[in-house]
Amino acid sequence: MLLKFAIRFAIVLFSVLIVAAIAIQFFFSSKLTTDLWIIVVPMILAIPILTSVICAKDEELNLDSTH
DSSP states (O other): OHHHHHHHHHHHHHHHHHHHHHHHHHHSOTTSHHHHHHHHHHHHHHHHHHHHHHHOOTTTTTOOTTO
16 A cells, blocks of 8 residues: 555656646746756655645555555
């Protein structure tokens, strides 16, 4: 079940990376590229983490409510 969580995280991460790379490449000048990547990396990592956690079910994380 944890595999579903990891796959969802990886898919969202790669999707966000692709969109960010295309946006930075085509919408901003080459002088700002490094600065933008430094600023955008926390958001690139936060979006997949939050999406995966919000969409996760108890069974995927092996959580048991009978404790």
